[in-house]
Amino acid sequence: MEHTGVQRTSVGDVEIAYESFGSPGDTPLLLVMGLATQMVGWPDGFCRALAERGHHVVRFDNRDIGLSTHLHDAGAPDVMSLFAGAGTAPYTLGDMADDTAGLLDALGWESAHVVGASMGGMIAQSLTIRHPQRVRSLTSIMSTTGDRAVGSPADVALGVLLAPAARDRDEALQRAVDTYRVIGSPGFEFDEAALRERAGLSFDRAYDPAGVARQLAAILTTDDRTPHLGEITVPTLVVHGAQDTLVDVSGGRATAAAIPGAELWVVEGMGHDLPQELWPELVDRIGATVQRGEEPLSS
Template sequence: MGDAGEVPAETAGGIEIVYETFGDRAEPPVLLVMGLGTQLLGWRAAFCEALVERGHFVVRYDNRDIGLSTHLDDASRPDFPALLAGDASSAAYDLSDMADDAVALLDHLGLDAAHVVGASLGGMIAQTLALDHPERVLSLTSIMSTTGDRGVGSATEAAMTVLLAPPARSREEALERSVASARVLGSPGYPADPEDVRRRAGEAWDRDHDPAGVGRQLAAIYASGDRTARLAGLDVPTLVLHGADDALIDVSGGRATAEVVPGAELLVLEGMGHDLPEALWPPVLDAIAALVRRADQARAA
């Protein structure tokens, strides 16, 4: 558990965002934004504590429609064929709305700005936050994410099968599905322990399971379009981190992000897929901490 436990913050739109903090508020704040259908548990507590040990105040939270944050249960069902054709009218919200949730959380915490770290969908939200509210972002770390350009960051056929599979109908099915998914989406150079995958999937199931909410998050991605042109004008210290063996968002998505954001640093990790294996935490954490130091030093100069 984090230092403050899990508590809600209410946005201007009446959505409650449940969050947890780690460390000393006097240290540089790092806001962790998780990906599609993944609760704040996706940022492992030990990962957060390791960031604290590197001198940071850490915040992790549930995006809307996942975990203990507000679920938009009354929203209409997304029309994915229409979304793919460019008609976003069936989406309940977009990435800008999800970025606004992060701003509301920063307001609730009394933080003028934070170093923002996003993974997968969280990277897209983090990018959007930096574009829509640059004054609230001290640095941007975009992990295993992409620009919104459908020409880059494509998934393999096997990964799309995992992504679009019907939802699990029971806890046990969800656990077995998580192990099978990890074999496809995980890091080939750092295979996950199936029992650890099952344990964490069980924790997530017991805390919340809402496949309809995941569908609305996916619709938000399609409704938000290509950020490439806007990213070219971004003036925020940026790190792009990607696995060389990512089956869900190909490394070309990370490379395209780093190429378009002025001055962005790119770190490609061999053997890493669409997850954050514990064996790779040291280089990931060190890269984030180094970016935070550079950004803070540049602001102080």
């Protein structure tokens, strides 16, 4: 199983860090991660499982996270004002979707199958809307449409989302554990050791609370994508946890309802994460969606 180390490429004014799994000759599959989460939020084992199914898998750090460019000069936005409907964001989800299209250019991929989680699902939806020719199939996981009437966080999840930034590594690891006890999957095993390991790796790669706030600002200032989701024609899978406290399952249901022919998989016991016990079925369902996206290419 070929796994490259971190590579970097310039996309417009930012540099994007990425890694790949599998054979370059296989079907291209791009993984887009969510708010405050680096590419390692797609676990190695999950990426390898997708690669073993015949996909050339690429995961990457969005702008303002991990080893990609951090827009320090933009400062930290006033998140509370943005929640109240005031203020502006340094960039939009559309800009992040354009980053993603630029990464496809750098990879030499005319098009790819795109899987996004949480904010990554929003970016993947925006990519499909803005650059429809670049997306062969879409998988939107634990995400929403931009319509404020759906997908809202529960009060308890909003509390962890807006908690003060951790002050050091130990606090960052404990914060990750505390957060996922609130937003994680109550119907599946809570793997604290793996969570602490990933949180430590993420802290050591880069720790930038202001960058996370800028990403959140992009989410809070996004337009409702619902009308444009109706224009999506590629095979689409929508996955959502029935017990998601951060992005309510209504967001997933609305996404599937807006996209013609979308398949909706609501998972009982799943919250706002990807429990390892779900990986085999998720890989199967992504694989089936990819296959549907490949059929026009081979006919």
